[in-house]
Amino acid sequence: MKDLKFKSIFDIIGPVMVGPSSSHTAGAAKIGKIARKLFGEEPSDVRVHLYGSFAKTYRGHGTDLAILGGVLGMTPDNVDLAHSLQVAKRKKIKVVFIPSSDEVPYPNTTKIELIKDDHHLSVTGESIGGGNIHISKIDDFKVNLTPGTNTYVIIQHDIPGMVASVSRMFSQNNINIATMTVSRSGEGDKALMIIEVDDVHKGMASQLRSFPGVISVNYFD
Amino acid sequence: MFYSIKDLVQQASQEKSLPELMLKVEEENTERSREDILKILDHDLAVMKHSVAEGVKGVKSVTGLSGFDAKKMDQYLAGKHGISGSPVLKAVRNAIAVNEVNAKMGIICATPTAGSAGVLAGTLVAVSEELSLSHQDQLDYLLTAGAFGLVIANNAGIAGAEGGCQEEVGTASAMAAASIVLAAGGTIEQASAAVAIDLQNIMGLICDPVAGLVEVPCVKRNAMGASQAMVSADMALSGMTSIIPTDEVIEAMRKVGLRMPLAFRETAEGGLAATPTGRKLQQQIFK
Numbered sequence: 001m002k003d004l005k006f007k008s009i010f011d012i013i014g015p016v017m018v019g020p021s022s023s024h025t026a027g028a029a030k031i032g033k034i035a036r037k038l039f040g041e042e043p044s045d046v047r048v049h050l051y052g053s054f055a056k057t058y059r060g061h062g063t064d065l066a067i068l069g070g071v072l073g074m075t076p077d078n079v080d081l082a083h084s085l086q087v088a089k090r091k092k093i094k095v096v097f098i099p100s101s102d103e104v105p106y107p108n109t110t111k112i113e114l115i116k117d118d119h120h121l122s123v124t125g126e127s128i129g130g131g132n133i134h135i136s137k138i139d140d141f142k143v144n145l146t147p148g149t150n151t152y153v154i155i156q157h158d159i160p161g162m163v164a165s166v167s168r169m170f171s172q173n174n175i176n177i178a179t180m181t182v183s184r185s186g187e188g189d190k191a192l193m194i195i196e197v198d199d200v201h202k203g204m205a206s207q208l209r210s211f212p213g214v215i216s217v218n219y220f221d
Numbered sequence: 222m223f224y225s226i227k228d229l230v231q232q233a234s235q236e237k238s239l240p241e242l243m244l245k246v247e248e249e250n251t252e253r254s255r256e257d258i259l260k261i262l263d264h265d266l267a268v269m270k271h272s273v274a275e276g277v278k279g280v281k282s283v284t285g286l287s288g289f290d291a292k293k294m295d296q297y298l299a300g301k302h303g304i305s306g307s308p309v310l311k312a313v314r315n316a317i318a319v320n321e322v323n324a325k326m327g328i329i330c331a332t333p334t335a336g337s338a339g340v341l342a343g344t345l346v347a348v349s350e351e352l353s354l355s356h357q358d359q360l361d362y363l364l365t366a367g368a369f370g371l372v373i374a375n376n377a378g379i380a381g382a383e384g385g386c387q388e389e390v391g392t393a394s395a396m397a398a399a400s401i402v403l404a405a406g407g408t409i410e411q412a413s414a415a416v417a418i419d420l421q422n423i424m425g426l427i428c429d430p431v432a433g434l435v436e437v438p439c440v441k442r443n444a445m446g447a448s449q450a451m452v453s454a455d456m457a458l459s460g461m462t463s464i465i466p467t468d469e470v471i472e473a474m475r476k477v478g479l480r481m482p483l484a485f486r487e488t489a490e491g492g493l494a495a496t497p498t499g500r501k502l503q504q505q506i507f508k
Contacts, residue, residue, distance in 0.1 A: 002224060006374040007250045009243060009367035010261060012333045012396070013341075016268045019323030020282075020435040022335045053433070060284050060434040060506055062326045082283075082326040129380060130334070 015131060017076045023108055024054065024061035027127030029081060030147065032070020034135060035112040035123035037220040038153055045094045045115035046071055052107035054127075055099035064097045067110055076131065111137070121216075140185045141192040147220065149178070149196045154208060155215045158184045158191040162213055166193060169208060173201045190215065222246055226372055226413050226467040233368075233409050240364035240403075262363050268330045269319070269342035276318025280325045284506050287436040288325065291318035308351045309451045316343030316447035320440040333370050333379040333392055336435040339443030340393035341366055341400070344450050348401055358404060365403050366396035369416055376468070377475035381428030382487040384478025386442060391423035391474065394446035394453070401454035417463030417470045419453035424474050427485035429492025432503035438493055 006012065017026040036043075048067050050058050058064045062082065069084035070076075072091075080087060088095050108127040113120070124137035135145040138153060145151060156162050163182055170177055176198045184191035200221070208217040223229040223246070233239035247258050277295050281288030294314035297303060303310045316339030323329045323338055332341040345362050348354065354362070370379070373392045378384045398415035402408075407415075423446070431437040463470065484491030493499050 002222075004222070004224075004375050006371050006379075007222075009247050009258070009364065009371065010251075012370035012374060012379075013262065013363050013367045014265050014330055014332070016265060016328065016330045017335060018326050019329050019335050019338075020326065022331055025326070026335070056507065057433045060432060060436075062283060065326070077328060079328050129382070131331075 015076065017131065018062075018066070018079060018081045021061045022131040023127045023129050024057065024063045025066045025081070026076035026131040027108065027129075027133045028054070028063045028066040028110065029070040029074060029076040030131065030133045031110055031123070031125030031127065031135070032067040032112060033073065033075065034070075034125065034133075034147060034220055035114060035121070036071045036073060038123055038138065038218040039114040039116075039119075039121045040218050041116055041119070042091070043071070043093065043114035043116045046088070046096070047113040047115075048095070048097045049111040049113075050097060050099045051102060051104040051109040051111075054108050054110055055101065058097070058099065063110075067112060068095055071112065071114065138192065141183050143181070143192070143194060145194065150198070150200050150221050151219065152193075152195040152197065152205070152208070153218045153220075154193040154195065156191055156193065157213045157215065158186075158188050159213050162191065163193065165211065166195075166208065169211070170195065170197065170204075173204060173207075175199055175201050175204065222250065223368070223372060225376065226369070226416065226471070229368060229372055230409050230413050239368060239409055239412070240361040243364040243368040259360065262360050265330045266359055266363060268328060269332075270346060272319045272322045272327065272329045272338070273315045273342055273346045275327060276320075276322040277314060280321050280327065282321065282324035282436055283326055284432075284434060284436065286324075286431070286434065286502065286506070287440050288321050290440065291315070291321055305448065308347050309448050311350065312344045312347035312447040312451055313444040314343075315346045316340055316443040317440055319343055320435070320443045324434075324436045324440065332366070332396070333374060334381075334389050336381065336439050337389040337393040337443060337446065339440070340390060340446040340450060341397050343443065343447040344397040344401060347451075348404055352404055354404055362400040362404055365400040365412065369399040369412070370396040373471055376471050378478060384475065385481045385485055386426040386428040387420075387423050387474055388478055389428065390442045390446040391420055391426060393443075394423060394450045395419040397447065397450035398453040398457070401450060402457050405454065405458055407454075407458045411457040413467045414462045415453045415457035417465065417467040418456050418461070419449055420470045420474055421463065421465065422449055422453065424470075425477055427481065427492050428487045429485060429494045430487065430489055431494050431499040432506050433487070433489040433494070434506070
């Protein structure tokens, strides 16, 4: 088959979603949901920075509500997206939206900061049209993540032997690594490993967490 | 897979059924089972009908810029047929309903986009009523629309930001026109003609949302897309054909989209968005 942009009828009929915009609402909710998955627990504080077109039109498109809804675990077709502020309030989650005029490479960009006690994570995502998104930054690490693959995100101390030990752990669990990306914030500082795998092993994340030198392990698909 | 309308007509004629061809292609392309495909379509169909019903009752958008027009049309049609006639105006009412639900952050099925979601759902409900379509007929309606939509999407596009409203409401309208033709017992060739007639009538339409929101003129543009679909289908069913072949019409639309200035591609910097009132509304909403 030729390389086609659209292959499935459901690229044309669907998705079922909360309006009004696939990029400004559905895509925004997806970024929020991934941020929450990466954070791994319910935050007590949520700070949502909005850039470009998101900053200019977020109120009319419900981009703010959609991102927050995603952070609360809602999918783009959840009608409660429109009431996410009330849900957050009921759960006593503090929420701020910060529109910014800073220049960003892509018009529909948000940086989501999630906080619970001393656990802090920031995730930057871009909504690239038709409800499709990608994650461009986790904390200070530049990444290029898209949903749809089984992905482990590991933050660890930048010490020798980590890559070998972690990949050995995957092979011991008979998990095939599809791609692996390693980057670091500075020499001897913190490092980030992004590991895309074919299969998921349930206990993998907790095994990795118990590993010396590992700071955090998160998983999304 | 079909790469052009010519391919689609040929393969569907061989298969003796366009919806059947779409199902087979979907199974091949996505490795989904037929059962799963129909299950998702079933859900899509239910969402479409629900969004029509919800909007006709009367809803208001988050900004207050749109709402309650579907209800107005519903009241206008009570026991009357208007000037354009009952099926067309019901499709118009339904299309407005869906996009009003979309604008109030209600739940819709994007076909092909959220901003053009009213056309297919709106005509589907109106035509189902007019022709007493069965549930299977309605699923076929979606399969037909999806097949023509895929060809248009792959050969032109479906984003207002890329090629203007012609590619969003225009594509939606052409998809609906094809589905109406087959639902009414027309041939696959007539469905293809309806697509060509529809697209050539909407060609050049710009995307100029006031304040960048999917409300003005999007809600009423969906009404236009729905009525154009009904009329194009009737033209094709009467035996009229398109002088320019459907694939050439789609290619022409793509080229028009490419040459469309940025101001007319969802940037809210041209057309209705750039009128004094459009600008004023933008300032009021985002103050």
